[in-house]
Amino acid sequence: MIITVKKFDYLLIGFQFVSYIRDQRVPLNNRRKNNYISSSIRSFNLLAQTYWLLFSCFQRKVKKKKMVIHxxxxxxxxxxxxxxxxxxxxxxxxxxxxxxxxxxxxxxxxxxxxxxxxxxxxxxxxxxxxxxxxxxxxxxxxxxxxxxxxxxxxxxxxxxxxxxxxxxxxxxxxxxxxxxxxxxxxxxxxxxxxxxxxxxxxxxxxxxxxxxxxxxxxxxxxxxxxxxxxxxxxxxxxxxxxxxxxxxxxxxxxxxxxxxxxxxxxxxxxxxxxxxxxxxxxxxxxxxxxxxxxxxxxxxxxxxxxxxxxxxxxxxxxxxxxxxxxxxxxxxxxx
CATH class of the missing domain: 3.40.50.1820 (Alpha/Beta hydrolase fold, catalytic domain)
Structure with a gap:
């Protein structure tokens, strides 16, 4: 599987983040088990894609620097x-x-x-x-x-x-x-x-x-x-x-x-x-x-x-x- 970072990725992370914040505002006793699990999955996805985004940007920066100099x-x-x-x-x-x-x-x-x-x-x-x-x-x-x-x-x-x-x-x-x-x-x-x-x-x-x-x-x-x-x-x-x-x-x-x-x-x-x-x-x-x-x-x-x-x-x-x-x-x- 090849993952690429495009503008869509930024939007996806943004929507996930908004959804995550919305879920956190719901009292714990009002959350159903499935919703809570779904929220946890979204949190994990948000964290994973954020790290991937940062890593990809770093890779592109290093690659560009090497291309210019070497x-x-x-x-x-x-x-x-x-x-x-x-x-x-x-x-x-x-x-x-x-x-x-x-x-x-x-x-x-x-x-x-x-x-x-x-x-x-x-x-x-x-x-x-x-x-x-x-x-x-x-x-x-x-x-x-x-x-x-x-x-x-x-x-x-x-x-x-x-x-x-x-x-x-x-x-x-x-x-x-x-x-x-x-x-x-x-x-x-x-x-x-x-x-x-x-x-x-x-x-x-x-x-x-x-x-x-x-x-x-x-x-x-x-x-x-x-x-x-x-x-x-x-x-x-x-x-x-x-x-x-x-x-x-x-x-x-x-x-x-x-x-x-x-x-x-x-x-x-x-x-x-x-x-x-x-x-x-x-x-x-x-x-x-x-x-x-x-x-x-x-x-x-x-x-x-x-x-x-x-x-x-x-x-x-x-x-x-x-x-x-x-x-x-x-x-x-x-x-």
């Missing part, structure tokens, strides 16, 4: 390579996967222990059920996943390299668990994408709405046009790589995640970041204006430096990987 390494395709005193954790941004770091990995693995992984929205993740639009409507859930992943890999005081949205995810994670991060390297990162009266985010709200509409109406076409827009056009190989990666992401995921990325506002979180930071920015990034790194530098409490790489676009790890690695090396040598 399956992330495999679910997120986490890999560790190289050797060195410093551990670098490379986190990709919107629409791509860990292959975005392919050019950097051979160079970094010679000097550092390097971790790469795929976020749950990535087209490289095998289980499509990992991404839940409601859960991941903010960066906090991503930060929690990152913390759990680092805990599972038993990593502490690592250097987190976060591109685009992952930069802010790393900031949030460092606020929650500063012991896990020695330094944050934020690449093309912004706390807010849209403009306001006192802030230049790079996008007007009307432009963001057009992006949402394009993703929803013709995702295939949007991936090609967006890739050509955000990657240096003089590097067609990198443009094509990004376009193919975007196409691997499910359209419904791309749409809901785009709403999260373009509509978040985490400016108030910056002053809570105490971990030392290095902000890497290209000289011309259509996604993140050059005013944003300076804004972040002024707000972040931890010691923060801004490095400008002489390349175009939002993906320096694709278009200027040697310069990108040089900046990382210099940042970690500067202690």
């Amino acid at each position: 399956n992330l390494l495999t679910a997120m395709n986490a890999k560790i390579m190289g050797s060195g005193k410093e551990t670098l954790v490379l986190a990709h941004g919107y629409g791509v996967d860990q292959s975005i770091w392919d050019k950097e990995l051979p160079l970094l693995a010679d000097h550092y222990q390097v971790v790469v992984f795929d976020w749950c929205f990535s087209g490289a993740v095998k289980d499509p059920g990992l991404y839940d639009a409601a859960k991941y409507s903010t960066y906090d859930a991503f930060a929690d996943d990152l913390i759990c992943l680092l805990e599972e890999m038993k990593l502490k005081s690592s250097v987190f390299v976060g591109h685009s949205m992952s930069g802010m995810i790393g900031c949030i994670a460092s606020i929650k668990r500063p012991d896990l991060f020695h330094k944050l390297i934020l690449v093309g990162t912004t706390p807010r994408c849209t403009n306001s009266e006192d802030y230049e985010g790079g996008f007007e709200l009307s432009g963001v709405e057009e992006i949402f509409s394009s993703i929803k109406s013709n995702y295939e076409q949007w991936t090609s046009s967006f890739a050509a827009l955000v990657v240096d056009p003089s590097d067609p190989e990198s443009v094509e790589k990004l376009a193919k990666s975007l196409k691997r992401m499910r359209p419904e995921v791309a749409f809901t995640l785009a709403k999260t990325v373009f509509l978040i506002d985490y400016r108030d979180m910056l002053e809570k970041v105490t971990t030392p930071c290095c902000i890497i920015q290209t000289k011309n990034d259509i996604v993140v204006p050059n005013s944003v790194p300076k804004y972040m530098q002024n707000k972040i409490k931890g010691e923060t430096k801004v490095e400008i790489i002489d390349t175009e676009g939002h993906f320096p790890q694709l278009t200027a990987h040697h310069k990108f690695v040089e900046v990382i090396d210099a940042s970690l040598a500067d202690k």
Whole structure:
């Protein structure tokens, strides 16, 4: 016999409890023997089902906790390579996967222990059920996943390299668990994408709405046009790589995640970041204006430096990987 706990069980217990209380109000000498036995049975059933309800809830809680913590390494395709005193954790941004770091990995693995992984929205993740639009409507859930992943890999005081949205995810994670991060390297990162009266985010709200509409109406076409827009056009190989990666992401995921990325506002979180930071920015990034790194530098409490790489676009790890690695090396040598 399989017993499940559903809403009906709560109602059943409630009715039994009311019936039990009613029976207890009848004087003992007025109770017939059968009624008394029936009341006792109801009391036993009430107690038994209450214990089963509590036990089932406890089981579900434990199972959920284990699923979140102990399956992330495999679910997120986490890999560790190289050797060195410093551990670098490379986190990709919107629409791509860990292959975005392919050019950097051979160079970094010679000097550092390097971790790469795929976020749950990535087209490289095998289980499509990992991404839940409601859960991941903010960066906090991503930060929690990152913390759990680092805990599972038993990593502490690592250097987190976060591109685009992952930069802010790393900031949030460092606020929650500063012991896990020695330094944050934020690449093309912004706390807010849209403009306001006192802030230049790079996008007007009307432009963001057009992006949402394009993703929803013709995702295939949007991936090609967006890739050509955000990657240096003089590097067609990198443009094509990004376009193919975007196409691997499910359209419904791309749409809901785009709403999260373009509509978040985490400016108030910056002053809570105490971990030392290095902000890497290209000289011309259509996604993140050059005013944003300076804004972040002024707000972040931890010691923060801004490095400008002489390349175009939002993906320096694709278009200027040697310069990108040089900046990382210099940042970690500067202690």
